[in-house]
Amino acid sequence: MNLRELTHTEERLCEGHRLCAGCAEPIIARQVLMATDKPVVVANATGCFEVSTTIYPFTAWNVPWIHTAFENAPATISGVEAAYNSLKRQGKLEGEIKFVAFGGDGATYDIGLQSLSGAIERGHDFLYVCFNNEAYMNTGIQRSGATQKGASTTTCPAGSCIPGKREFPKDLTRIIIAHDIPYAAQASPHNWKDLIEKSRKGIETHGPAFINVVSPCPRGWRHDSSQTIAISKLAVETCVWPLYEYENGEWRLTGESLRIAEGSKEKRPVSEWLSSQGRFKHLTKGKFTSVADEIQANVDKKWGELLKLSKM
Amino acid sequence: MSKPIAVNGDTAIAMAWKQINPDVVAAYPITPQTIIVEAYSDYVADGLVDTEYICAESEHSALSICVGSSAAGARVATATASAGLAFMWEMLYVSASMRTPIVMAVANRTLSGPINIHCDHSDAMGARDSGWLQIFGENVQEAYDNTLMAFRIAENMKVRLPIMTCLDGFIITHALERFEPLEDEKAKAFVGPYQPVRPLLDVKSPTTYGPIAMPEYYYEIKYQLVTAMANAMDVARQVMAEYGELTGRRYDLVEGYRTEDAEYLMVAMGSTAGTVRFVVDQLRAEGKKVGAVKVRLFRPFPTEDLVALLRGKKAVAVLDRAMSPGTGAPLYMDVVEAASQIGSPPRISNYIYGLGGRDIMPEQLSSVFGEIIEGRGERVNYLGVRK
Amino acid sequence: MADEGSSSLPLGGMIIEPGNSRRYRTGEWRSQRPEVDKEKCTNCLTCWIYCPDNSVLVENEKMMGFKYSHCKGCGICANQCPAKAITMREEGVE
Incomplete structure (x- = not known):
């Protein structure tokens, strides 16, 4: 796979959507949908990506697409896939179709977790992609279950007493893996080759697949719009967001994370990650710097666990 | 067959x-x-x-x-x-x-x-x-x-x-x-x-x-x-x-029973409609000019059909198996809205009944007819509740 | 304000013309525009894979400039270009 070849794939999400300049979500979606030549039907949870790509009477979608509500993209795509199975079995439909659902971290970690869990347990054949921008960005940067400890959001602001969010994020990828899902992965848009390969595996997997993708948000993370890809790379290089996959019961590090584990690449300090974004500004100096140490300790602990799981 | x-x-x-x-x-x-x-x-x-x-x-x-x-x-x-x-x-x-x-x-x-x-x-x-x-x-x-x-x-x-x-x-x-x-x-x-x-x-x-x-x-x-x-x-x-x-089973959006010469009607939906017809037959045997209306289609609400049945009646009891605390119940509201199209509409009262599975007995419906015939009863009544 | 009546719109808010958002020109949002120096450009297509707005023009596997009708001027292409062939310039300044 190289970029020259990829330029021949059909653009399934087209320009004219109204996501912010520098938003990672359309970059991720483009890469995911480049991973197959087969016809695709897309479902979308409510969120930035959903509203900005389909402002009536305009749609940025060149493939069939459905949004019904916030918490139910997995159920909605389950229904589409169930209809496909039924109509195929009855001989009323020809040809192969793949099913992909997109949701933000609010839709995936929080309000839609039950729907996602149910759809995975039932074994529907679909790929679910989470754009993890670590807060409710569409409603204006509120705390979610994915928000990093110490991050300042509009509902867990850094004040004079409280240093932003007080809890670590839940490890959703591992919660999903606990379903004995056939395929799950973490990815980042800066490593397009890794993300497209994981998307290809997820789409081709028979049964449910899940990819959690770090999705920098210039507005919510307080960084320049030009830094989106650079920051997604830093997330991986600091091990804040390790790249790995879980396939047929095996854990495997990929990309830069594999090279860090093998010792051929430096593991950068979390302080670089924190100082790259305004949402962590209060942690870099003053009374809350100990929170930065706690974040580093937690990143190290999670990274250690991942090395063990990956038999590194 | x-x-x-x-x-x-x-x-x-x-x-x-x-x-x-x-x-x-x-x-x-x-x-x-x-x-x-x-x-x-x-x-x-x-x-x-x-x-x-x-x-x-x-x-x-x-x-x-x-x-x-x-x-x-x-x-x-x-x-x-x-x-x-x-x-x-x-x-x-x-x-x-x-x-x-x-x-x-x-x-x-x-x-x-x-x-x-x-x-x-x-x-x-x-x-x-x-x-x-x-x-x-x-x-x-x-x-x-x-x-x-x-x-x-x-x-x-x-x-x-x-x-x-x-x-x-x-x-x-x-x-x-x-x-x-x-x-x-x-x-x-x-x-x-x-x-x-x-x-x-x-x-x-x-x-x-x-x-x-x-x-x-x-x-x-x-x-x-x-x-x-x-x-x-x-x-x-x-x-x-x-x-x-x-x-051979003939249904309609709204079905009247012994309504043609009736002066008093009772409107209901669901299984209670059968009880209402039973009571109508009893009271008819006593010479009372009563009739029953069953609403089959609730949405869309068949306003015109209902208007035709309500026109010229003296009083109507609307049975609602639901309440809207603070005002009349939904079926009643729709019936009143339909009746508002009639020049001199019947007096319409609401009887809320059977909540949470409470049985509705024929005697209760007989007394409801009694109330509307005598012009008694509130605008909204809570049938059988221990106040 | 739109002028289509309810009865002339497709059923239930469906949009039946795929990709018609192209008619909405997000390029008007831009305060800085990317410019490419084709002397330096190696056609590696890094800018293309990272563009959030499909606004890097590619023909025959070669980078051909930008779709200014839709480019929002985020600057990711300039930031990521390995050859430093892309520069962001203030809009309206020659």
Whole structure:
């Protein structure tokens, strides 16, 4: 796979959507949908990506697409896939179709977790992609279950007493893996080759697949719009967001994370990650710097666990 | 000819679905609906239907799955009750506005709290503004007949709206009654094959379903429901007439009983309509000029049909198996609105009864007639409650 | 304000013309525009894979400039270009 070849794939999400300049979500979606030549039907949870790509009477979608509500993209795509199975079995439909659902971290970690869990347990054949921008960005940067400890959001602001969010994020990828899902992965848009390969595996997997993708948000993370890809790379290089996959019961590090584990690449300090974004500004100096140490300790602990799981 | 058999209302609905053989059924168990999906699961397990049967992990997901399937191009059915319907609330509006003609059996049960599994109409009443069609049955036969007619009404190209086939929890869902199903081939021919509109699975004509509509478009998209509801009135009338030709069972949107020379009427929906007719016969034997009105189609509300029945009457009692604390109950409000079109309308009072499965006895209805004949009674009355 | 009536709109808010958002020109949002120096450009297509707005023009596997009708000027392409062939310039300044 190289970029020259990829330029021949059909653009399934087209320009004219109204996501912010520098938003990672359309970059991720483009890469995911480049991973197959087969016809695709897309479902979308409510969120930035959903509203900005389909402002009536305009749609940025060149493939069939459905949004019904916030918490139910997995159920909605389950229904589409169930209809496909039924109509195929009855001989009323020809040809192969793949099913992909997109949701933000609010839709995936929080309000839609039950729907996602149910759809995975039932074994529907679909790929679910989470754009993890670590807060409710569409409603204006509120705390979610994915928000990093110490991050300042509009509902867990850094004040004079409280240093932003007080809890670590839940490890959703591992919660999903606990379903004995056939395929799950973490990815980042800066490593397009890794993300497209994981998307290809997820789409081709028979049964449910899940990819959690770090999705920098210039507005919510307080960084320049030009830094989106650079920051997604830093997330991986600091091990804040390790790249790995879980396939047929095996854990495997990929990309830069594999090279860090093998010792051929430096593991950068979390302080670089924190100082790259305004949402962590209060942690870099003053009374809350100990929170930065706690974040580093937690990143190290999670990274250690991942090395063990990956038999590194 | 088909033979009469004895089954409960839930099983009769499952039998109707089996004849229709929907492409997808997605549901979540809840009393008193559960028998429907259990019976249907048996058909699936024995390979008697082509349906993809999805056991959802909640009612919200069940209806979301139904919307996805319907948009994809499938014929879809589901069933719920009470808290389950309440949990679907968000998706009721979405499914109606997205014009997915899902058929849903609602085994009418009250809403918590306190938690109670028995019959009243508060679940369906909470959904009355969602854009779903709502049809109520009086007994097992009607629960079955309404189901066959519901697919035809909902899927009609001039309608394309989801429909609730409502049956009283326990009173109809669990009571064994003799009923006559149609022969399979007759039922299939009556309902006909499903015709999707712009299905998602047509990958050659990609359709975007469920975009965001800002103020300059939202109202126009919503107004389509008004047009579809108006069309549904005529379509329902035609479908009922056709069903009558086929079966000899003649239904109407609103059905009057001994109303022609009546001076006093009692309006009801669901199983209580039979009790009202029983009481009408008793009072007629005593020479009282009373009649009964059964509302079969509650959404769209057949205002004109009701006006024709109410015109010239002295007083009307509207029985509501639901309440709207602080004002009159839903059926009453609609009847009053209909009556407002009459020059000198009858005096109309509201009788709220049977909440949480409380029995309604013929003597109570006799005394209601007594009250309205004598001009007594409040505007809104709470029948049988210990105050 | 839109002028289509309810009855002339497709059923239930469906959009039946795929990709018609192209008619909405997000390029008007831009305060800085990317410019490419084709002397330095190696056609590696890094800019293309990272563009959130499909606004890097590619023909025959070669980078051919920008779709200014839709480019929002985020600057990711300039930031990521390995050859430093892309520069962001203030809009309206020659």
